[in-house]
Amino acid sequence: MTSFDKLVALFREFPGIGPRQAKRFVFFLLSRDKEYITSLKNLIEELPKDVARCASCFRFFQKRAGALCTLCSDKNRSESELMVVATDTDLDTIEKSGGFKGRYFVLGGNIPLLPKKKAPPIIRLKELLTRVEKDSAAELKEIILALSANPDGEHTSDELRKALSPLASTHGFRISTLGRGLSTGSELEYADSETIKQALTHRG
Amino acid sequence: MTSFDKLVALFREFPGIGPRQAKRFVFFLLSRDKEYITSLKNLIEELPKDVARCASCFRFFQKRAGALCTLCSDKNRSESELMVVATDTDLDTIEKSGGFKGRYFVLGGNIPLLPKKKAPPIIRLKELLTRVEKDSAAELKEIILALSANPDGEHTSDELRKALSPLASTHGFRISTLGRGLSTGSELEYADSETIKQALTHRG
Amino acid sequence: MTSFDKLVALFREFPGIGPRQAKRFVFFLLSRDKEYITSLKNLIEELPKDVARCASCFRFFQKRAGALCTLCSDKNRSESELMVVATDTDLDTIEKSGGFKGRYFVLGGNIPLLPKKKAPPIIRLKELLTRVEKDSAAELKEIILALSANPDGEHTSDELRKALSPLASTHGFRISTLGRGLSTGSELEYADSETIKQALTHRG
Amino acid sequence: MTSFDKLVALFREFPGIGPRQAKRFVFFLLSRDKEYITSLKNLIEELPKDVARCASCFRFFQKRAGALCTLCSDKNRSESELMVVATDTDLDTIEKSGGFKGRYFVLGGNIPLLPKKKAPPIIRLKELLTRVEKDSAAELKEIILALSANPDGEHTSDELRKALSPLASTHGFRISTLGRGLSTGSELEYADSETIKQALTHRG
Numbered sequence: 001m002t003s004f005d006k007l008v009a010l011f012r013e014f015p016g017i018g019p020r021q022a023k024r025f026v027f028f029l030l031s032r033d034k035e036y037i038t039s040l041k042n043l044i045e046e047l048p049k050d051v052a053r054c055a056s057c058f059r060f061f062q063k064r065a066g067a068l069c070t071l072c073s074d075k076n077r078s079e080s081e082l083m084v085v086a087t088d089t090d091l092d093t094i095e096k097s098g099g100f101k102g103r104y105f106v107l108g109g110n111i112p113l114l115p116k117k118k119a120p121p122i123i124r125l126k127e128l129l130t131r132v133e134k135d136s137a138a139e140l141k142e143i144i145l146a147l148s149a150n151p152d153g154e155h156t157s158d159e160l161r162k163a164l165s166p167l168a169s170t171h172g173f174r175i176s177t178l179g180r181g182l183s184t185g186s187e188l189e190y191a192d193s194e195t196i197k198q199a200l201t202h203r204g
Numbered sequence: 205m206t207s208f209d210k211l212v213a214l215f216r217e218f219p220g221i222g223p224r225q226a227k228r229f230v231f232f233l234l235s236r237d238k239e240y241i242t243s244l245k246n247l248i249e250e251l252p253k254d255v256a257r258c259a260s261c262f263r264f265f266q267k268r269a270g271a272l273c274t275l276c277s278d279k280n281r282s283e284s285e286l287m288v289v290a291t292d293t294d295l296d297t298i299e300k301s302g303g304f305k306g307r308y309f310v311l312g313g314n315i316p317l318l319p320k321k322k323a324p325p326i327i328r329l330k331e332l333l334t335r336v337e338k339d340s341a342a343e344l345k346e347i348i349l350a351l352s353a354n355p356d357g358e359h360t361s362d363e364l365r366k367a368l369s370p371l372a373s374t375h376g377f378r379i380s381t382l383g384r385g386l387s388t389g390s391e392l393e394y395a396d397s398e399t400i401k402q403a404l405t406h407r408g
Numbered sequence: 409m410t411s412f413d414k415l416v417a418l419f420r421e422f423p424g425i426g427p428r429q430a431k432r433f434v435f436f437l438l439s440r441d442k443e444y445i446t447s448l449k450n451l452i453e454e455l456p457k458d459v460a461r462c463a464s465c466f467r468f469f470q471k472r473a474g475a476l477c478t479l480c481s482d483k484n485r486s487e488s489e490l491m492v493v494a495t496d497t498d499l500d501t502i503e504k505s506g507g508f509k510g511r512y513f514v515l516g517g518n519i520p521l522l523p524k525k526k527a528p529p530i531i532r533l534k535e536l537l538t539r540v541e542k543d544s545a546a547e548l549k550e551i552i553l554a555l556s557a558n559p560d561g562e563h564t565s566d567e568l569r570k571a572l573s574p575l576a577s578t579h580g581f582r583i584s585t586l587g588r589g590l591s592t593g594s595e596l597e598y599a600d601s602e603t604i605k606q607a608l609t610h611r612g
Numbered sequence: 613m614t615s616f617d618k619l620v621a622l623f624r625e626f627p628g629i630g631p632r633q634a635k636r637f638v639f640f641l642l643s644r645d646k647e648y649i650t651s652l653k654n655l656i657e658e659l660p661k662d663v664a665r666c667a668s669c670f671r672f673f674q675k676r677a678g679a680l681c682t683l684c685s686d687k688n689r690s691e692s693e694l695m696v697v698a699t700d701t702d703l704d705t706i707e708k709s710g711g712f713k714g715r716y717f718v719l720g721g722n723i724p725l726l727p728k729k730k731a732p733p734i735i736r737l738k739e740l741l742t743r744v745e746k747d748s749a750a751e752l753k754e755i756i757l758a759l760s761a762n763p764d765g766e767h768t769s770d771e772l773r774k775a776l777s778p779l780a781s782t783h784g785f786r787i788s789t790l791g792r793g794l795s796t797g798s799e800l801e802y803a804d805s806e807t808i809k810q811a812l813t814h815r816g
Contacts, residue, residue: 002674003662007655010648015636024627027700029659030672031733036622037660043619044653047641050615060642062614088639090392097397099404121643144407148393149386179406181383182353183390183399188294188382189352193301195387200303202383202406203348206470207458211451214444219432228423231496233455234468235529240418245452247415248437252445254411255438264438266410292435325439498800505805507812552815556801557794587814589791590761591798591807596702596790597760601709603795608711610791610814611756 056131058106058124059088071095071104078102080141084128084160086110086148094146102144105131110152111159125163132164136171143168145177260335262310262328263292275299275308282306284345288332288364290314290352298350306348309335314356315363329367336368340375347372349381464539466514466532467496479503479512486510488549492536492568494518494556502554510552513539518560519567533571540572544579551576553585668743670718670736671700683707683716690714692753696740696772698722698760706758714756717743722764723771737775744776748783755780757789 001009004026011022029037051060054069061069071077081102085091086109094100105128109121132143145160147153157177168175180198182191191199205213208230215226233241255264258273265273275281285306289295290313298304309332313325336347349364351357361381372379384402386395395403409417412434419430437445459468462477469477479485489510493499494517502508513536517529540551553568555561565585576583588606590599599607613621616638623634641649663672666681673681683689693714697703698721706712717740721733744755757772759765769789780787792810794803803811 003655003658004672004674006651007659010652010655013640013648015640016633021628023704024701026659027672028625028627029656030663030700034660036625037656039618040622041653041656043615043622044641044649044656046615047619047638048646048649051642060616060639062616085392087393088642089636092635093393093395094400097400097404099397099401144404146392148391150389150391153392176407178392178400178403179383179385179408181385181387181402181406183385183387184396184402185354186387187352187354188289188350188357189291189297191297192388193303196298196301196382197303198385198388199382200301200348202385202408203380204383204406207451207454208468208470210447211455214448214451217436217444219436220429225424227500228497230455231468232421232423233452234459234496238456240421241452241456243414244418245449247411247418248445248449248452250411251415251434251437252442264412264435266412292438293432296431493800495801501801501803502808505808505812507805507809552812554800556799558797558799561800584815586800586808586811587791587793587816589793589795589810589814591793591795592804592810593762594795595760595762596697596758596765597699597705599705600796601711604706604709604790605711606793606796607790608709608756610793610816611788612791612814 057091057104058108058127059091059104076101079135079139081144082132082135082140082142083144083146085146086153086156090146090148100144103135107156107160110147110156113151113155125160128160129163129167132167136167136173140171140173142174142176145175147177149178149180261295261308262312262331263295263308280305283339283343285348286336286339286344286346287348287350289350290357290360294350294352304348307339311360311364314351314360317355317359329364332364333367333371336371340371340377344375344377346378346380349379351381353382353384465499465512466516466535467499467512484509487543487547489552490540490543490548490550491552491554493554494561494564498554498556508552511543515564515568518555519564521559521563533568536568537571537575540575544575544581548579548581550582550584553583555585557586557588669703669716670720670739671703671716688713691747691751693756694744694747694752694754695756695758697758698765698768702758702760712756715747719768719772722759722768725763725767737772740772741775741779744779748779748785752783752785754786754788757787759789761790761792 007026008019008022011017011025012019050063052063053059054061054072055067056072057069059069059071066073078101082105083094083100083102084105084107085094086107088106091104091106107128108124111123132140143164145157147157161175164175179202180195181202182188182195182199211230212223212226215221215229216223254267256267257263258265258276259271260276261273263273263275270277282305286309287298287304287306288309288311289298290311292310295308295310311332312328315327336344347368349361351361365379368379383406384399385406386392386399386403415434416427416430419425419433420427425433458471460471461467462469462480463475464480465477467477467479474481486509490513491502491508491510492513492515493502494515496514499512499514515536516532519531520528540548551572553565555565569583572583587610588603589610590596590603590607619638620631620634623629623637624631629637662675664675665671666673666684667679668684669681671681671683678685690713694717695706695712695714696717696719697706698719700718703716703718719740720736723735724732744752755776757769759769773787776787791814792807793814794800794807794811
C-alpha cells in the first residue's frame with residue numbers, strides 16, 4: 001500500500017469520515033504548504049504530551065500544575081452532585097448550557113446494548129465506583145446519569161443504576177436521570193408516545 | 205380561470221400542498237373513474253353534516269345521540285384534570301400515547317406570536333374560560349397546557365396562563381405545562397442549552 | 409366506517425399522501441366554511457365535464473370547440489417531430505422549458521419494469537401506433553421518447569423502441585431519446601459512471 | 613491558544629469540517645493509542661516526499677522512476693484527446709467510469725465566478741497553454757473541458773474556451789464540453805428547463 005492509501009485508511013477511522021472524504025483530506029494535505037503540514041504533524045505529536053486525563057473526572061485537559069482539571073479544582077462547584085457523562089463532548093455540551101454547577105465523571109462511552117463491529121469504548125465503571133465510594137464519605141447527595149435518550153444511552157443508564165444502587169443504599173445518595181419530554185422546537189403533533197408520556201409525567 | 209385552475213387553487217389551500225402537488229392532485233382526479241369522483245364529492249358534501257363539534261371539548265366527532273363526543277361522555281375519565289390542546293390532531297396524538305385519562309379542550313390553534321399572512325385560527329379563549337368556570341364548581345384540580353415546544357406554542361402557553369391565573373387563584377386549581385427535556389432518540393451531544401437546562405430541572 | 413374515516417381513505421389515494429396528512433386534510437375541510445366546501449365539491453364534480461382528453465395527443469384540456477387541444481390545433485408547431493411523454497405533468501414540464509415546438513403524445517404512464525402493488529397505469533400503446541401510422545403518411549421525421557432517466561423510464565423507452573421500430577423502417581422516421589449527461593447544478597465529483605460516460609458520448 | 617485549540621483550528625481547514633467535528637477529531641486522537649498517532653504523524657510528514665505532481669498532467673502520484681504518472685506514461689492511451697479537469701478528485705471520478713482513454717490535465721480548481729473568502733485555488737492556466745502548444749505539434753485533435761455543471765464550472769469552461777480558442781484555430785483541434793442532460797435516476801417531471809433544453813439538443 002502506498003503512503004497515500006495508508007493515510008486514506010487512517011483518516012477513514014476519524015469519526016464520521018467515509019472513503020470519499022478521507023481521500024479529499026489527503027488531496028487537501030497535498031495542496032497545503034510546508035508550514036501547515038509541519039504545524040499539523042507537530043501538534044498531533046505534541047497533543048498527547050500537552051493534554052492529560054484529569055485524575056478525578058477523567059476528562060482531557062491541557063496540562064497544568066497538579067493532576068486535576070480546572071473544573072475539578074474549582075472550589076465554587078458543589079461536591080454534593082456528581083454527573084456521569086459518556087464522553088468529553090457531552091461534558092462540553094452540558095457546560096455550555098450553564099445549567100450545572102456540580103462535579104463530573106466521564107465514563108468513556110456508552111455501554112453498548114448490542115456488540116459493535118468497531119472496537120468498543122473503554123468504560124471506566126470500576127473507576128466510577130471508586131470515585132463514588134470516596135465522594136460518599138464526604139458530601140455526595142445525588143448522582144445524575146446524563147446519558148443520551150437513545151437505546152445505548154438508556155442501556156448505559158440501566159447498567160449504571162444497577163452497579164451504583166448498593167452504594168446509594170449504604171451511603172444515602174439518590175440516583176437521578178435527565179428529564180425526558182418535548183425538546184426545544186418540537187411540535188406536539190409529531191411527538192412519539194413515549195415522549196408524550198414522559199412530558200406528562202414531568203409536567204410542572 | 206378554468207375549472208382546472210380553480211381546483212388547483214383550492215387544493216393549494218390544503219395544509220402542506222404547493223403548486224406542483226396541487227396540479228398533480230387534479231391530474232390524479234382526472235385519471236380516476238366516475239365511482240371514485242362521486243364518492244369523494246359526496247363525502248366532502250356529507251362530512252359537515254356527519255361530523256359535529258363537541259359542545260364540551262370542541263373537538264370534531266362523528267354525530268351520535270347527544271351533544272358530547274365519546275371522550276366527554278366517558279364516565280371513566282377523570283374530571284379533575286383538563287388538558288388544553290391547540291388542535292384536533294394534537295388531541296389524537298395525546299390519546300394515541302395512552303398517557304392521559306382526563307378531559308380535553310381544543311383551543312382551535314396557537315395564539316400566534318407574530319401576525320401571520322394566512323387567516324389566523326379562531327381561538328376559543330372565551331369558551332375555555334366559561335368551561336373552566338363551570339368545571340371549577342365541580343372538581344377541577346389541574347389544567348395542563350399541552351402546547352408545542354416552539355415559539356407559537358410557548359406564546360400560547362403564556363397567554364393562557366395569564367388568562368387562567370385569576371380563576372386558578374379563586375378556585376384553587378393548578379396550571380401546569382408539559383415537561384421539557386430530551387425527547388426520545390435524541391443524543392446529548394446535539395441537545396441545545398435550553399433543553400439541557402430543562403432536562404436537568406426535571407431530572408428524576 | 410364513518411364518513412370521516414372514508415374520506416381519510418380516499419385522500420390516502422392522492423399521490424404522495426400518507427395517513428397523517430390524509431387526516432389533516434379532513435380536519436382542514438372541517439375547519440373551512442360552507443362556501444369553500446361547496447366550491448370544492450362542485451369543481452370536483454364539474455372537472456370531468458369541463459376537461460376532455462385531446463383526441464390526438466391524449467392530454468387533458470379544458471373543453472372547447474373541437475376535439476383537439478390548443479397544442480394540437482396550433483398550426484405553428486412542427487408536424488415532423490412527435491414527442492412521447494409518460495404523463496400530462498411531464499408534458500407541462502417540457503412545455504415550460506420552451507425547448508420543443510413539435511407535437512406530443514401522452515402515453516399514460518411508464519411501462520413498469522416490475523409489477524406494482526398499485527393498479528398499473530393504462531398505457532396507450534395501441535393508440536400511439538395508430539397515431540404514428542397516420543402521421544407517417546404525412547411528414548413525421550422523428551419520434552422523441554422523452555422518458556425519465558430511471559429504471560421504469562428506461563424500460564418504457566426500450567419497449568416503445570421495440571414496438572415502433574418496424575414502423576420506423578417502413579416509413580423512414582428516426583427514433584431518438586433525450587440526451588443523458590450532467591444535469592444543471594451537478595458537480596462532476598459526485599457524478600455516477602453512467603452519467604459520465606453519457607456526458608462524454610454527448611460532448612459537444 | 614492551547615495545543616488542543618490549535619489542532620482544532622487546523623482541522624477546521626479540512627474540506628467540509630465545521631467546529632464541532634474538528635473538536636471531535638481532536639478527542640478522537642486523544643482516545644487513540646501511541647501506534648496510531650505515530651503512524652498518522654509519520655504519514656503526514658512523508659506524504660509530500662512520497663507523492664509528486666506529474667510533470668505532464670499535474671495530478672498527484674506516488675513517486676516512481678521518472679517525472680510522469682502512470683496515466684501519462686501509459687502508451688495505450690490516446691494522445692489525440694486531452695481532458696481538462698478541475699481537481700485530482702474529478703480525475704479519479706472520470707477514471708473510475710472507464711469512459712475515457714485519452715490524456716488529462718489537472719487545472720487546480722475552478723476559476724471562481726465571484727471572489728471567495730477562502731484562499732482561491734492556484735489555477736494552472738499558463739501551464740495548460742504550454743502543454744497544449746506542445747501537444748498540438750503532435751497529434752492533439754480535441755480538448756474536452758470536463759467541468760462541473762454549476763456556475764463556477766461553467767465560468768471556468770467559458771474562460772478556458774476563451775484562452776484556448778486562438779490555439780484551436782492555429783492548430784486545428786476542437787474544444788468540447790461534457791454533454792448536459794438528464795443524469796442517471798432523474799425524473800423528467802422535476803427536471804429544470806435548462807436540463808430539458810440540453811437533453812433535447814443532445815438527443816440521440
